[in-house]
Amino acid sequence: MMRAAKTALRWWPLAILALAVLAAVFAPWLAPYDPNQQNLLGRLRPPGTTSRSFHYLLGSDELGRDLLSRAIHGARVSLVVAFASVVLSGTLGTALGMIAAYRRGWIEMIVMRVVDVFLSIPAVLLAIITVAVLGPSLLNVILVLALTRWPRYARVAYGQTLSVVNMPYVKLAALMGAGAWRILLRHILPNIVGAVSVVATLEFGLMILFEAGLSFLGLGVQPPTASWGAMLSTGRNYVSTAWWVATLPGFCLFVLVLAVNLTGDAVRDRLDPRLR
Amino acid sequence: MPGFLLRRLGQAGVTILGVVTLIFFVQRLTGDPTYLLVPETATQADIDALRTALGFDRPLFVQYLDFLAELLRFDLGQSVVQRVPVTTIIASRMPYTLMLAAGALVVACGIGIPIGVLLALYRETLLAKFAAGLVLSAQSMPTFWSGILMILVFSVLLGWLPPSSTGGFSNLIMPSVALGLLSMATFARITRAALLDELSKDYARTARSRGVGTGRMLFRHLARNASIPLITVAALEISNLLAGAVIVETVFAWPGLGQVTVQAILARDFMIVQGVVLLGAFVTVFLNLLSDILYSVVDPRIVLEKAR
Numbered sequence: 001m002m003r004a005a006k007t008a009l010r011w012w013p014l015a016i017l018a019l020a021v022l023a024a025v026f027a028p029w030l031a032p033y034d035p036n037q038q039n040l041l042g043r044l045r046p047p048g049t050t051s052r053s054f055h056y057l058l059g060s061d062e063l064g065r066d067l068l069s070r071a072i073h074g075a076r077v078s079l080v081v082a083f084a085s086v087v088l089s090g091t092l093g094t095a096l097g098m099i100a101a102y103r104r105g106w107i108e109m110i111v112m113r114v115v116d117v118f119l120s121i122p123a124v125l126l127a128i129i130t131v132a133v134l135g136p137s138l139l140n141v142i143l144v145l146a147l148t149r150w151p152r153y154a155r156v157a158y159g160q161t162l163s164v165v166n167m168p169y170v171k172l173a174a175l176m177g178a179g180a181w182r183i184l185l186r187h188i189l190p191n192i193v194g195a196v197s198v199v200a201t202l203e204f205g206l207m208i209l210f211e212a213g214l215s216f217l218g219l220g221v222q223p224p225t226a227s228w229g230a231m232l233s234t235g236r237n238y239v240s241t242a243w244w245v246a247t248l249p250g251f252c253l254f255v256l257v258l259a260v261n262l263t264g265d266a267v268r269d270r271l272d273p274r275l276r
Numbered sequence: 277m278p279g280f281l282l283r284r285l286g287q288a289g290v291t292i293l294g295v296v297t298l299i300f301f302v303q304r305l306t307g308d309p310t311y312l313l314v315p316e317t318a319t320q321a322d323i324d325a326l327r328t329a330l331g332f333d334r335p336l337f338v339q340y341l342d343f344l345a346e347l348l349r350f351d352l353g354q355s356v357v358q359r360v361p362v363t364t365i366i367a368s369r370m371p372y373t374l375m376l377a378a379g380a381l382v383v384a385c386g387i388g389i390p391i392g393v394l395l396a397l398y399r400e401t402l403l404a405k406f407a408a409g410l411v412l413s414a415q416s417m418p419t420f421w422s423g424i425l426m427i428l429v430f431s432v433l434l435g436w437l438p439p440s441s442t443g444g445f446s447n448l449i450m451p452s453v454a455l456g457l458l459s460m461a462t463f464a465r466i467t468r469a470a471l472l473d474e475l476s477k478d479y480a481r482t483a484r485s486r487g488v489g490t491g492r493m494l495f496r497h498l499a500r501n502a503s504i505p506l507i508t509v510a511a512l513e514i515s516n517l518l519a520g521a522v523i524v525e526t527v528f529a530w531p532g533l534g535q536v537t538v539q540a541i542l543a544r545d546f547m548i549v550q551g552v553v554l555l556g557a558f559v560t561v562f563l564n565l566l567s568d569i570l571y572s573v574v575d576p577r578i579v580l581e582k583a584r
Contacts, residue, residue: 117294121557122519129553132541133305133312209418213523216420217538236424236527240432250421258416
């Protein structure tokens, strides 16, 4: 019995993640109402109240929209942005880092200098100025996060590649006539993918927070699309009169990022026992 | 030592040049930066006039050189909306952000480092387990949510602290805690890792076996060695705090650089945004340089001549 409870405790982060993914994928079917449907007579109703045809399980916002429905739809934005930006920046950064370490010479110098430059601009500021230039939208947020976060992966992939590139089996593969691409993809990549995925799990949680931060500042997904960061931003204006508007999206963000970080820790322990 | 310093300075210079170049081109991602500066109601004549006034009609390379020359004179341009030099605006807001960052750093180090020590030296205690939970929560808590929650609890419900703006010490408490929490988690993690690392070394084991007490052990034997990774993190965290101030200042209506940046974005006053971003990057490069130099002060074994 105790054991079952302990197992359940250990797996709750994954359960939360699964729940968030389910909410994101099946949002239109799971949400009790249309997230953008307004009900001006039922504005800022506390949780558990009813107004006209609405039953606000978790309350309503300043336009009478159902907060539960908006929170479920908000999971979509968070997960799509985090997933897409991690995949894009991870691929770009890993590729550049590997090539820099494998080719050396001027390619190495240019790539690693550019990495230094990117890492010396505070990421939030770089993201803010770029979104402000490109204009806020879902796609632009993803692109900006991908373009500002790749150096993290590049640095890790570079270091890891340097440490395996001189291994006898890599040299042997080269001697046997394997081309650069084959060596990079078949012999080096499998050896560095663990370290890169450790970075990716850390970044995933951060990207959820970045998206919410940009939306909070009005630089993310545009209204009326439901995003937790934007919901928090409006909720801030009603913090003294309607506490539930800001509390719910913040809680969703907190629990999801906590679950991602805990899962990330577990992944790290599995992949790299030295970091434990 | 001078050789290293010069080389390291040169590196910092190259990085700064790269940063400036990146910022210059980011603003031209959509082609003509004039459109970033004009309100949506501007007529074509207005746009053309502004383009000529700001020199955006000249060849890109000329604009770039001009941009560099202005920066060398510490000229960040003029706010298009307020018609005031950007450096003046930054200078007037800077003290508030510095105050906030200092407060946050006090929170981050003051809570984070003791928690890290606790997690390393007394890890089996109940208190340490509670602290570990606190660190994990702080790491996952968006600053804007913790800020709003604090306003809800301490201003709205309890009425203990003012919800926003400046005035006295009490106004600084909540923004500092909100901004410092994330860094607190980082300091705690790094302190713990560094101490555990040092504890596993021979000198620490010898000291233990000689019967050196925990307090003396910590302050006389471990502190100096374990502080090296902390210096690197502190340098990174200070620049993170400056960036995090953008959101915290918005939550608490704190009149610092972050708030002025967000207002500038909404007002399409790009020169200010550019100025703040450049400043943030300069500070980061400078702090990294400083932390490299500090290493040798803390640990004489790191000879700067040989360091890279």
